[in-house]
Amino acid sequence: xxxxxxxxxxxxxxxxxxxxxxxxxxxxxxxxxxxxxxxxxxxxxxxxxxxxxxxxxxxxxxxxxxxxxxxxxxxxxxxxxxxxxxxxxxxxxxxxxxxxxxxxxxxxxxxxxxxxxxxxxxxxxxxxxxxxxxxxxxxxxxxxxxxxxxxxxxxxxxxxxxxxxxxxxxxxxxxxxxxxxxxxxxxxxxxxxxxxxxxxxxxxxxxxxxxxxxxxxxxxxxxxxxxxxxxxxxxxxxxxxxxxxxxxxxxxxxxxxxxxxxxxxxxxxxxxxxxxxxxxxxx
Numbered sequence: 670x671x672x673x674x675x676x677x678x679x680x681x682x683x684x685x686x687x688x689x690x691x692x693x694x695x696x697x698x699x700x701x702x703x704x705x706x707x708x709x710x711x712x713x714x715x716x717x718x719x720x721x722x723x724x725x726x727x728x729x730x731x732x733x734x735x736x737x738x739x740x741x742x743x744x745x746x747x748x749x750x751x752x753x754x755x756x757x758x759x760x761x762x763x764x765x766x767x768x769x770x771x772x773x774x775x776x777x778x779x780x781x782x783x784x785x786x787x788x789x790x791x792x793x794x795x796x797x798x799x800x801x802x803x804x805x806x807x808x809x810x811x812x813x814x815x816x817x818x819x820x821x822x823x824x825x826x827x828x829x830x831x832x833x834x835x836x837x838x839x840x841x842x843x844x845x846x847x848x849x850x851x852x853x854x855x856x857x858x859x860x861x862x863x864x865x866x867x868x869x870x871x872x873x874x875x876x877x878x879x880x881x882x883x884x885x886x887x888x889x890x891x892x893x894x895x896x897x898x899x900x901x902x903x904x905x906x907x908x909x910x911x912x913x914x915x916x917x918x919x920x921x922x923x924x925x926x927x928x929x930x931x932x933x934x935x936x937x938x939x940x941x942x943x944x945x946x947x948x949x950x951x952x
Contacts, residue, residue, distance in 0.1 A: 670697070675762060678762070682806055685744055686744075688718075690738075694735045695733075699731050708766075713762050743806060761793055769783075833853075837929075840926075853911055857907065860940065873905070875897045
């Protein structure tokens with residue numbers, strides 16, 4: 670009998686944003702049909718998002734096809750419900766197509782319109798696909814990099830680091846948690862020679878000229894670490910945390926990957942601010 674599946678999904682920003690659904694209907698029968706009317710019902714992540722319907726006169730030849738191109742309004746309320754239901758994962762789309770039709774191999778005057786109701790298979794949007802559609806609709810709260818960047822110092826190494834963070838974000842959207850942590854570890858390793866050096870005891874520490882900027886105006890008790898030493902200790906601990914990615918015995922969850930990106934971003938942003946201050950002081 671008739672076959673139905675989602676062919677393509679796109680989105681558009683309007684006063685009320687829409688998802689643009691293309692649905693493919695195939696007539697495998699030996700006779701042509703005429704669609705007199707139809708109704709499409711859709712569910713995203715189990716949430717009923719709405720329906721679209723129309724009366725029509727559409728001929729579909731035997732073994733022929735028809736494509737329905739429909740716009741489904743996604744209000745902010747519906748968007749939030751879908752997003753809560755997907756629980757930071759993929760979005761599975763399902764629904765049904767109800768049609769009223771005539772068998773054109775039989776004289777129209779001698780038949781009563783027939784009805785078919787078909788459920789169509791689940792169509793999966795990956796998390797990245799969903800984020801892209803949400804952005805097209807104007808729902809942009811899914812930008813991980815919401816922290817305001819300073820002016821990025823003109824260093825090739827820092828440009829590479831920013832590209833690495835962008836790649837980590839894409840991996841995060843694709844659900845590749847281990848790869849996120851591994852990518853962030855590489856970013857931190859690229860950052861290390863920019864901001865650290867070794868002292869006379871061969872101990873890694875923040876570069877002196879940068880430490881002077883960080884420690885300016887601060888005081889600490891005897892025997893207590895300076896602010897720059899505490900920040901360097903934190904950088905090293907964050908770097909060691911990122912060894913959970915490539916090593917066995919540490920399953921990396923989505924929450925781990927999100928923590929990885931935010932820690933890495935915070936470190937890179939902080940040191941970018943310090944580098945800018947240092948550059949200003951030497952002008």
